[in-house]
Structures are given as C-alpha cells and as structure tokens.
Amino acid sequence: MDTQTSFSTHRSGKSRWLALLALVLAPTAFAAEAKEPPSFDRTLGFINELSDPVGSGFGLARMESSVCFRVHNAPADMSDYLQQRMAKTAAVTGLAVQQPGCVPNVDVVFTDDAKASARYFIREKNQLLRPFGNVAGTTQGAQALNDFARLDAPVRWWQTTVQVDWNGDVAMNLPQGNSLVPVAGGTSHLAQGIRDRLLGSLILVEIGKLGDTSWDQLADYLAMVALVQVNPQARLAGYDSILKLFDFGAAPQSLTAWDTAYLSSLYSINRHLYPHAQQGQLADLMRRSLQQQQVPQLAVNPK
Secondary structure, X not given: OOOOOEOOOOOOOHHHHHHHXXXXXXXXXXXXXXXXXXXXXXXXXXXXXXXXXXOOOOOOOEOOOEEOEEEEOOOHHHHHHHHHHHHHHHHHHOOEEOOOOOOOOEEEEEEOOHHHXXXXXXXXXXXXXXOOOOOOOOOOOHHHHHHHHHOOOOEEEEEEEEEEEOOOOEOOOOOOOOOOOOOOXXXXXXXXXXXXXXXEEEEEEEHHHOOOOEHHHHHHHHHHHHHOOEOOOOOOXXXXXXXXXXXXXXXXXXXXXXXXXXXXXXXXXXXXXXXHHHHHHHHHHHHHHHHHHOOOOEEEOOO
16 A cells, blocks of 8 residues: 555555655765754743643643544545554554454544534534533633634544543542542642543544645644644644644654654653643653654765
C-alpha cells in the first residue's frame, strides 16, 4: 500500500516512489552541525499553547490503561491502515491497544459535512457528548460545544473527562447521586488526591477539506488529538509539530520529535500534582526527551 496516498488523488504514485528511491540511493553524509537543545521556557511555551485542560483549576487529562480506535464511513483498507498507524502512536504513551471488535473510546467519523454532523450529534446524541450533563470538569463547556459545530476545520474533536482518586474511582459529584464522593488519598501542598482522566474522543473529519493530506499525516494528527487535550485554536508557529498540518505552509510528513516528546512526557508525569506543577514537570521531561532525540542529521551529498 502507498502510505503517502493523498485525499485529492488516489493514483498509484509510481513517479513519487521512483523519486523517493533515487533519494534513498543517493550518497549521504553526516551533517556536522548540531542543534541547540531546547530550553525549559521554550518547551513550556509549547505546552501552554497546545494543551487544553477543561478549566484553570483542572490538570492535564490522559487516557488510562488502554485505547480502542474505530474509524467510521471510510473504505476498509483505509480504516485498517489509519487504525494501525494510530496504534503505533499510542505505543509511545505506553497505552495498551485493544483488539479489533473492542468497544471504542476513540471514534473517528468521516463525513461530507462536518458542521452538519456536529449539529446532529449535539441535537440527537447529546448524551454521548455530555454524558454527565453540565458537571464542570467533564467537558470543555457550552462555548466549546458551540465552536465544535460552528467553526470551519478539516478535523474537529470533542472529549469527555472525569476526575478520579488514587484508586481510580470517580471523585466528583455526578448526576447519578447527590452525596459527596469519598476520595482515597490525602492532599498536601505538593499533590492532591485527584487526577483528571480522559475517557474518550469523538473526531469528525471532513473529506472535502483534506486536500493533499497523506494517510500517514492524517493518522498521526488524529492520534495526537485523540490521546491528549489539544486546543483546537492553538497557534504553533515556530514549533515543529504535526498539529500544524492544516496551517498554510509546509507541514510535517509525520509525528515530529516535539510531538513524541509531548506524548511520552504527558504519559509519564505525576497527575496528582497541582496543575502548575504538572506543567513544570512536563516541560522538564519534554526538554530532556528532545535533548536525547538529537542525533546527527543525514544530509544529501550535493554531488
């Protein structure tokens, strides 16, 4: 399968593969110049721009245990490939990927009209989007839901979260009961007894707006917005990230070092820390990860 197949064309890609083969066979040499390691402030800037917790008093949510991807309204070969590619990205986080036939907690829906599809879900499937009603800390809120239906974007997403205690039990008052929820574990000036858990993501993809996006690019982008809380209006100018896929200009062909550093670091931090401490730990882990990823670059011999 030509994994670089784009959505504006579905040709065999023979000339592209020939060009790629010529590049691979060309003489290469190691570039001598090494890049400057990113600073703590720079990684923190990336985090602040990209991350989208459900509120100022809430920490960064992530999935726990396992993930199940399901692609809807796409040809079988494309669905299979996207799911397999997203599973490889999930491996960076340490999440287990459930087998085909599992109950999905990440649904990717291809549609001809994402705005209309979003309005349908809000009108007919509101319980799916807001399973806990208006409880703060379980979704991004009413304004974000309005943006989900209103804004123009090739890809849009909606996520559900919940706070849990040290044991993983729900630690907030939900509509099913009115009594206070006991929390296992104490709170100190460094850590609290609760953490934020990402329960699932609904992602709508508008086919007509994908242009020359390749399957690899799309799969990596989908994995990022499914596994972490990404601000739909993030501006990542100056950073190298697959999340710039639909910005004007050259887009990365796959996950970048910054993306994998963010993913691996987010799934390593102590989420019982208070939100500002979480961000500090995440920025430091990202900085170290990026420094470790810096290796001599291959440069094509100009001959």
